[in-house]
Amino acid sequence: MAARDKVDDTHEPTAAAARGAFEAHEVEMADKQAHTPLPEQVDIAVIGGGAVGLAAAIALSRQGWDVALVGPPAGRRDGRTVALMEGSLRILDDLGVWSALAPIASPLATLTIIDDTGGLFRAPPVSFHAGELGLDAFGQNIEVASLTEALSDAADRRPGLTRVDALATRVSLGADGGEVTLATGGTLRASLLVGAEGRESLVRDAAGIDARRWSYPQTALTAILAHDRPHHDASTEFHTRQGPFTLVPMQENRSSLVWLVEPARAEQLAALDDEDFAAVVERQAQSMLGRMRVDGPRGAVPMSGLSVSRFTGERCAVIGEAAHVFPPIGAQGLNLGFRDVAALAKATGPVGSDPGAAARLASFDRARRLDVATRTAAVDALNRSLLAGFLPVDMARGLGLMALLAIGPLRRFAMRQGLGLNA
Template identity: 60%
Template sequence: MTVPVQTSPSRPAPAGPPARFEVAVVGAGAAGLAAALALARDGVATALVGRHGPPADGRTVALLDGSVRFLAVLGVWPELAPHAAPLAELQIVDDTGSLFRPPPARFSAAEIGLEAFGWNVENTRLATTLRAHARTTPGLTLFEADSAGLRHGSEAALLDLEDGRSLEAQLVVGADGGRSPLRTAAGLQTRTWSYPQAALTTLLAHERPHRDISTEFHTRTGPFTLVPLPGGHRSSLVWVTAEPAAKRLSGLDDRALAAAVEHQARSMLGSMRIDGPRGLVPMRGLSVARPVAPRLALIGEAAHVFPPIGAQGLNLGLRDAAALRDAVFSAREANRDPGAPASLAGFGRTRGMDARLRGAAVDMLNRSLLTDLLPVDALRGLGLMALTAIPPLRRAVMREGVLPRLGAPTLMR
């Protein structure tokens, strides 16, 4: 049995024999950082491997209520809250031109007893805040280098780093992104797909206040979404459209792009100004048949990739991180090796199901917008009208969207 050894969280891990840990998390994005913090804060000797910072691409994340609860438990939320805007209401506008176009639908978080469905914060600030906490968390050792390979032993896995060091862990967590080397090396089966679209992202300043309302226009080329940012007169943009059009828009100067955004938004927020960097995100998806292998568990985009629709991607990754913490603690309580198949079986089953259900919903919405078949338009319109007209159904869907009740991780309840 591997004996965990804790090293200083603020000093580089020493060269020489492999340092030993219960869990090694590979990947220093938001999901990996959250998983490492959740484990270390409760006494699990944890290593965090990775050095890549987030790009400044004008992207934000709408952290749903369960994710905010998780970050609050980790002690991160108080620092993020002043830089986040509440999403108190969601407005959906059908702009497809369909014969079955329903009237705009509005959903209020107050109806399900919440101040907000979630809180919108810039990705860069989220990652930077998580990283700062990781540097000062006892029991969490940072290896600021890329992983170079994973070898399996009977009682532990040996992780090699590109700088020549190595470490040993009973469980390795792959949070190393959509092109995960750990997933590839483990031979885990994946399914990938793409859409004939791209998403333009940026930050906007606008004349009229957003009043904490997130607005999503459903168009024939994809959703066009304006999400509130702090201050009342700033929002983040996710404009999903045909790939050639997205590339053309991304090449416009700030004045021309702001005018295009204002036109697409029907001037509902008045005049616009580009107020941050831009990003162009490919519209693709990835799923893993089973996010576990011997001594390996995948979380975040290593396990599932979503197009930027419906605020599902990172929130799902944070649920992975919280659920992984539960799996490790269940193994501890049963005096089991956290990397053993029996310890990972439940995690693999529940996380795989959650990802498949969310992925199917996002895929169905996006594909329904791209087709002009009248029966599809009718079903989409009737569904939105039913949500508007039937309060119990509306409340059930809102609650499920914020946090699934079945199998919700402990730190998100």
């Protein structure tokens, strides 16, 4: 990953310049779409304009398929960031997107876990270093909006990919393909429908795919903060009794925050002004980064989970949050969605026959079951173990961290799994 990390920052775009260029591009592409007729039939229709849907549409069109991407562009900047691990960076490289993102991303060279539960049994801090795997960094942290903008730009310029800037209101599936009804009144048919429209997926519901849902007594607070001390490209995750408190490095002396707390406390913290909120975060971080101040939007998201019984149905597949949702622990969510994209592109194969054939969909379903199930179970178990407050559970979690600290091969195996390199 060394080549990706060595970026000439003398020409680094400012956030304002990047936003201005993107807005100008959006005007250009909106004019182009206004003069582009809606196709009646395509090989594959991807529903959902988020990062996973965009990546899927690009990847499938690169295979030679005639693809339509249905859904309005993602919304405004909200300050959320995503830690893209090495496996995802390789996928974005393959899609030709990473070069536009590298100048504004921040490397994650070290990952540290600190037990801050206050329990009777606490493991010492455990640090994972990318150099142990021969990498300069485990991945890169970037604002979700910047990632989506780069993917949207690539999708707009991709031959064989049609953007349909409209909401899907209805999906129907049959033996010969699927049909999407649009809010604008038109319809679109495809041999394969890909649901990437999030947890309320029309494709998943039309296919009758069972979805198990659950909730956690937690709300995730998000923010971007500036601080006096350098982070040295280290991400730190404090395990507290209410959930993880994580600071992920950004460019210069800035970090993004994901803090899981009880809903009542989340309301109290969200009501604080920026100065008081930053002071609370500084104390929670044990002042490891010095004085803090809010340097971007703040957000609050209730925590929940979702898993599906299968990833495919007749003439359809579901990916991203249409297939799996869990708390933002260990940077697994969006990275898992990108692996869905890679597996789907591999299963459908290059153009030549039927992209929605049962054998191809069965191959995709097999490819995703184990990876998604193990990640979902691991994140759920870790999160619930922090909330339990039960000594045997604390001991099991602490002994696991101590084993990772003491046993090099086990630690390196865990790191490779976290990066998605063995998925």
